[in-house]
Amino acid sequence: MFKSLTRTAIRYNSTVAKTAPRALSNAYIGNLESRWTSLPKEDQQSLIEELKVRQELPWQELTPAEKKAAYYISFGEWGPRKPLYGPGEQSKVFWGTAGLIVLSAVLFFGIKQLAPPQPHTLNREWQEASDEYLKSKNANPFSGYSQVQ
Incomplete structure:
Protein backbone atom coordinates (compact mmCIF):
# COMPACT_ATOMS: atom_id res chain seq x y z
CA MET A 1 0.00 0.00 0.00
CA PHE A 2 2.64 2.51 0.97
CA LYS A 3 5.56 2.66 -1.27
CA SER A 4 8.79 3.62 0.29
CA LEU A 5 10.10 6.77 -1.21
CA THR A 6 13.75 6.56 -1.95
CA ARG A 7 15.65 9.57 -3.01
CA THR A 8 18.49 9.23 -5.36
CA ALA A 9 21.23 11.76 -5.07
CA ILE A 10 22.13 13.45 -8.29
CA ARG A 11 25.37 15.32 -8.38
CA TYR A 12 25.40 18.26 -10.72
CA ASN A 13 28.66 19.95 -11.57
CA SER A 14 30.53 17.04 -10.17
CA THR A 15 34.08 17.42 -9.00
CA VAL A 16 34.90 14.05 -10.49
CA ALA A 17 37.48 14.51 -13.20
CA LYS A 18 36.16 14.22 -16.71
CA THR A 19 37.85 12.03 -19.19
CA ALA A 20 40.24 14.33 -20.89
CA PRO A 21 40.01 14.45 -24.66
CA ARG A 22 43.34 14.17 -26.36
CA ALA A 23 45.32 17.34 -26.97
CA LEU A 24 45.05 18.87 -30.40
CA SER A 25 48.17 18.55 -32.49
CA ASN A 26 50.39 21.56 -33.03
CA ALA A 27 50.23 21.01 -36.79
CA TYR A 28 46.43 21.27 -36.61
CA ILE A 29 46.27 24.47 -34.57
CA GLY A 30 49.73 25.95 -35.16
CA ASN A 31 50.05 29.23 -37.06
CA LEU A 32 46.27 29.58 -36.99
CA GLU A 33 46.35 33.37 -37.47
CA SER A 34 47.69 33.09 -41.01
CA ARG A 35 45.60 30.05 -42.02
CA TRP A 36 42.22 30.93 -40.47
CA THR A 37 40.71 32.93 -43.34
CA SER A 38 41.72 30.29 -45.91
CA LEU A 39 40.18 27.38 -43.95
CA PRO A 40 36.76 26.17 -45.15
CA LYS A 41 33.82 27.00 -42.88
CA GLU A 42 33.36 23.33 -41.92
CA ASP A 43 36.97 23.07 -40.74
CA GLN A 44 36.64 26.32 -38.80
CA GLN A 45 33.52 25.04 -37.04
CA SER A 46 35.07 21.67 -36.22
CA LEU A 47 38.16 23.38 -34.83
CA ILE A 48 36.00 25.68 -32.71
CA GLU A 49 34.03 22.69 -31.34
CA GLU A 50 37.18 20.69 -30.55
CA LEU A 51 38.71 23.66 -28.73
CA LYS A 52 35.46 24.21 -26.83
CA VAL A 53 35.61 20.62 -25.55
CA ARG A 54 39.26 21.07 -24.57
CA GLN A 55 38.49 24.34 -22.75
CA GLU A 56 36.09 22.55 -20.41
CA LEU A 57 39.17 21.04 -18.77
CA PRO A 58 41.26 22.96 -16.26
CA TRP A 59 43.17 25.72 -18.00
CA GLN A 60 46.53 24.30 -16.90
CA GLU A 61 45.94 21.12 -18.94
CA LEU A 62 45.74 23.03 -22.23
CA THR A 63 48.88 23.26 -24.31
CA PRO A 64 50.26 26.72 -25.09
CA ALA A 65 49.28 26.26 -28.75
CA GLU A 66 45.69 25.48 -27.71
CA LYS A 67 45.57 28.56 -25.49
CA LYS A 68 46.88 30.71 -28.32
CA ALA A 69 44.37 29.23 -30.79
CA ALA A 70 41.48 29.70 -28.36
CA TYR A 71 42.49 33.31 -27.78
CA TYR A 72 42.71 33.97 -31.53
CA ILE A 73 39.33 32.39 -32.21
CA SER A 74 37.72 34.38 -29.39
CA PHE A 75 39.41 37.76 -29.87
CA GLY A 76 41.30 37.63 -33.17
CA GLU A 77 40.96 39.95 -36.16
CA TRP A 78 38.59 37.87 -38.25
CA GLY A 79 34.87 38.02 -38.96
CA PRO A 80 33.29 41.11 -37.36
CA ARG A 81 36.61 42.14 -35.77
CA LYS A 82 38.45 42.27 -39.08
CA PRO A 83 39.95 45.77 -39.53
CA LEU A 84 38.28 47.98 -42.09
CA TYR A 85 41.57 49.03 -43.65
CA GLY A 86 44.67 46.98 -44.27
CA PRO A 87 48.21 48.20 -43.71
CA GLY A 88 48.96 51.23 -45.88
Missing part, protein backbone atom coordinates in the same frame (compact mmCIF):
# COMPACT_ATOMS: atom_id res chain seq x y z
CA GLU A 89 45.34 51.88 -46.83
CA GLN A 90 44.87 54.55 -44.15
CA SER A 91 47.46 56.78 -45.79
CA LYS A 92 45.72 56.34 -49.15
CA VAL A 93 42.42 57.43 -47.60
CA PHE A 94 44.09 60.43 -45.90
CA TRP A 95 45.87 61.65 -49.03
CA GLY A 96 42.81 61.05 -51.20
CA THR A 97 40.65 63.12 -48.84
CA ALA A 98 43.27 65.88 -48.59
CA GLY A 99 43.59 65.95 -52.40
CA LEU A 100 39.82 66.26 -52.84
CA ILE A 101 39.68 69.14 -50.34
CA VAL A 102 42.46 71.00 -52.18
CA LEU A 103 40.79 70.30 -55.53
CA SER A 104 37.46 71.65 -54.28
CA ALA A 105 39.16 74.82 -52.93
CA VAL A 106 40.92 75.40 -56.28
CA LEU A 107 37.66 74.81 -58.13
CA PHE A 108 35.78 77.22 -55.84
CA PHE A 109 38.29 80.07 -56.24
CA GLY A 110 38.60 79.41 -59.98
CA ILE A 111 34.86 79.73 -60.46
CA LYS A 112 34.85 82.83 -58.25
CA GLN A 113 37.49 84.47 -60.49
CA LEU A 114 35.48 83.73 -63.63
CA ALA A 115 32.22 85.03 -62.15
CA PRO A 116 30.93 88.51 -63.13
CA PRO A 117 31.63 91.34 -60.64
CA GLN A 118 29.26 91.90 -57.74
CA PRO A 119 26.39 94.33 -58.22
CA HIS A 120 27.05 97.86 -56.95
CA THR A 121 24.27 97.45 -54.36
CA LEU A 122 26.39 94.95 -52.42
CA ASN A 123 29.27 97.31 -51.57
CA ARG A 124 29.69 98.74 -48.06
CA GLU A 125 28.77 102.34 -48.83
CA TRP A 126 25.49 101.35 -50.46
CA GLN A 127 24.56 99.17 -47.46
CA GLU A 128 25.34 101.97 -44.99
CA ALA A 129 23.30 104.46 -47.04
CA SER A 130 20.33 102.08 -47.19
CA ASP A 131 20.53 101.57 -43.41
CA GLU A 132 20.45 105.34 -42.86
CA TYR A 133 17.49 105.70 -45.21
CA LEU A 134 15.55 102.98 -43.36
CA LYS A 135 16.31 104.64 -40.00
CA SER A 136 15.00 107.94 -41.32
CA LYS A 137 11.76 106.20 -42.34
CA ASN A 138 11.48 104.43 -38.92
CA ALA A 139 11.77 101.00 -40.53
CA ASN A 140 11.52 98.04 -38.18
CA PRO A 141 13.16 94.95 -39.67
CA PHE A 142 11.05 92.61 -37.50
CA SER A 143 7.50 93.93 -37.88
CA GLY A 144 7.65 96.24 -40.92
CA TYR A 145 7.49 100.03 -41.13
CA SER A 146 6.46 101.79 -37.94
CA GLN A 147 3.72 104.33 -38.31
CA VAL A 148 4.34 107.66 -36.55
CA GLN A 149 1.01 109.18 -35.60
Whole structure:
Protein backbone atom coordinates (compact mmCIF):
# COMPACT_ATOMS: atom_id res chain seq x y z
CA MET A 1 0.00 0.00 0.00
CA PHE A 2 2.64 2.51 0.97
CA LYS A 3 5.56 2.66 -1.27
CA SER A 4 8.79 3.62 0.29
CA LEU A 5 10.10 6.77 -1.21
CA THR A 6 13.75 6.56 -1.95
CA ARG A 7 15.65 9.57 -3.01
CA THR A 8 18.49 9.23 -5.36
CA ALA A 9 21.23 11.76 -5.07
CA ILE A 10 22.13 13.45 -8.29
CA ARG A 11 25.37 15.32 -8.38
CA TYR A 12 25.40 18.26 -10.72
CA ASN A 13 28.66 19.95 -11.57
CA SER A 14 30.53 17.04 -10.17
CA THR A 15 34.08 17.42 -9.00
CA VAL A 16 34.90 14.05 -10.49
CA ALA A 17 37.48 14.51 -13.20
CA LYS A 18 36.16 14.22 -16.71
CA THR A 19 37.85 12.03 -19.19
CA ALA A 20 40.24 14.33 -20.89
CA PRO A 21 40.01 14.45 -24.66
CA ARG A 22 43.34 14.17 -26.36
CA ALA A 23 45.32 17.34 -26.97
CA LEU A 24 45.05 18.87 -30.40
CA SER A 25 48.17 18.55 -32.49
CA ASN A 26 50.39 21.56 -33.03
CA ALA A 27 50.23 21.01 -36.79
CA TYR A 28 46.43 21.27 -36.61
CA ILE A 29 46.27 24.47 -34.57
CA GLY A 30 49.73 25.95 -35.16
CA ASN A 31 50.05 29.23 -37.06
CA LEU A 32 46.27 29.58 -36.99
CA GLU A 33 46.35 33.37 -37.47
CA SER A 34 47.69 33.09 -41.01
CA ARG A 35 45.60 30.05 -42.02
CA TRP A 36 42.22 30.93 -40.47
CA THR A 37 40.71 32.93 -43.34
CA SER A 38 41.72 30.29 -45.91
CA LEU A 39 40.18 27.38 -43.95
CA PRO A 40 36.76 26.17 -45.15
CA LYS A 41 33.82 27.00 -42.88
CA GLU A 42 33.36 23.33 -41.92
CA ASP A 43 36.97 23.07 -40.74
CA GLN A 44 36.64 26.32 -38.80
CA GLN A 45 33.52 25.04 -37.04
CA SER A 46 35.07 21.67 -36.22
CA LEU A 47 38.16 23.38 -34.83
CA ILE A 48 36.00 25.68 -32.71
CA GLU A 49 34.03 22.69 -31.34
CA GLU A 50 37.18 20.69 -30.55
CA LEU A 51 38.71 23.66 -28.73
CA LYS A 52 35.46 24.21 -26.83
CA VAL A 53 35.61 20.62 -25.55
CA ARG A 54 39.26 21.07 -24.57
CA GLN A 55 38.49 24.34 -22.75
CA GLU A 56 36.09 22.55 -20.41
CA LEU A 57 39.17 21.04 -18.77
CA PRO A 58 41.26 22.96 -16.26
CA TRP A 59 43.17 25.72 -18.00
CA GLN A 60 46.53 24.30 -16.90
CA GLU A 61 45.94 21.12 -18.94
CA LEU A 62 45.74 23.03 -22.23
CA THR A 63 48.88 23.26 -24.31
CA PRO A 64 50.26 26.72 -25.09
CA ALA A 65 49.28 26.26 -28.75
CA GLU A 66 45.69 25.48 -27.71
CA LYS A 67 45.57 28.56 -25.49
CA LYS A 68 46.88 30.71 -28.32
CA ALA A 69 44.37 29.23 -30.79
CA ALA A 70 41.48 29.70 -28.36
CA TYR A 71 42.49 33.31 -27.78
CA TYR A 72 42.71 33.97 -31.53
CA ILE A 73 39.33 32.39 -32.21
CA SER A 74 37.72 34.38 -29.39
CA PHE A 75 39.41 37.76 -29.87
CA GLY A 76 41.30 37.63 -33.17
CA GLU A 77 40.96 39.95 -36.16
CA TRP A 78 38.59 37.87 -38.25
CA GLY A 79 34.87 38.02 -38.96
CA PRO A 80 33.29 41.11 -37.36
CA ARG A 81 36.61 42.14 -35.77
CA LYS A 82 38.45 42.27 -39.08
CA PRO A 83 39.95 45.77 -39.53
CA LEU A 84 38.28 47.98 -42.09
CA TYR A 85 41.57 49.03 -43.65
CA GLY A 86 44.67 46.98 -44.27
CA PRO A 87 48.21 48.20 -43.71
CA GLY A 88 48.96 51.23 -45.88
CA GLU A 89 45.34 51.88 -46.83
CA GLN A 90 44.87 54.55 -44.15
CA SER A 91 47.46 56.78 -45.79
CA LYS A 92 45.72 56.34 -49.15
CA VAL A 93 42.42 57.43 -47.60
CA PHE A 94 44.09 60.43 -45.90
CA TRP A 95 45.87 61.65 -49.03
CA GLY A 96 42.81 61.05 -51.20
CA THR A 97 40.65 63.12 -48.84
CA ALA A 98 43.27 65.88 -48.59
CA GLY A 99 43.59 65.95 -52.40
CA LEU A 100 39.82 66.26 -52.84
CA ILE A 101 39.68 69.14 -50.34
CA VAL A 102 42.46 71.00 -52.18
CA LEU A 103 40.79 70.30 -55.53
CA SER A 104 37.46 71.65 -54.28
CA ALA A 105 39.16 74.82 -52.93
CA VAL A 106 40.92 75.40 -56.28
CA LEU A 107 37.66 74.81 -58.13
CA PHE A 108 35.78 77.22 -55.84
CA PHE A 109 38.29 80.07 -56.24
CA GLY A 110 38.60 79.41 -59.98
CA ILE A 111 34.86 79.73 -60.46
CA LYS A 112 34.85 82.83 -58.25
CA GLN A 113 37.49 84.47 -60.49
CA LEU A 114 35.48 83.73 -63.63
CA ALA A 115 32.22 85.03 -62.15
CA PRO A 116 30.93 88.51 -63.13
CA PRO A 117 31.63 91.34 -60.64
CA GLN A 118 29.26 91.90 -57.74
CA PRO A 119 26.39 94.33 -58.22
CA HIS A 120 27.05 97.86 -56.95
CA THR A 121 24.27 97.45 -54.36
CA LEU A 122 26.39 94.95 -52.42
CA ASN A 123 29.27 97.31 -51.57
CA ARG A 124 29.69 98.74 -48.06
CA GLU A 125 28.77 102.34 -48.83
CA TRP A 126 25.49 101.35 -50.46
CA GLN A 127 24.56 99.17 -47.46
CA GLU A 128 25.34 101.97 -44.99
CA ALA A 129 23.30 104.46 -47.04
CA SER A 130 20.33 102.08 -47.19
CA ASP A 131 20.53 101.57 -43.41
CA GLU A 132 20.45 105.34 -42.86
CA TYR A 133 17.49 105.70 -45.21
CA LEU A 134 15.55 102.98 -43.36
CA LYS A 135 16.31 104.64 -40.00
CA SER A 136 15.00 107.94 -41.32
CA LYS A 137 11.76 106.20 -42.34
CA ASN A 138 11.48 104.43 -38.92
CA ALA A 139 11.77 101.00 -40.53
CA ASN A 140 11.52 98.04 -38.18
CA PRO A 141 13.16 94.95 -39.67
CA PHE A 142 11.05 92.61 -37.50
CA SER A 143 7.50 93.93 -37.88
CA GLY A 144 7.65 96.24 -40.92
CA TYR A 145 7.49 100.03 -41.13
CA SER A 146 6.46 101.79 -37.94
CA GLN A 147 3.72 104.33 -38.31
CA VAL A 148 4.34 107.66 -36.55
CA GLN A 149 1.01 109.18 -35.60
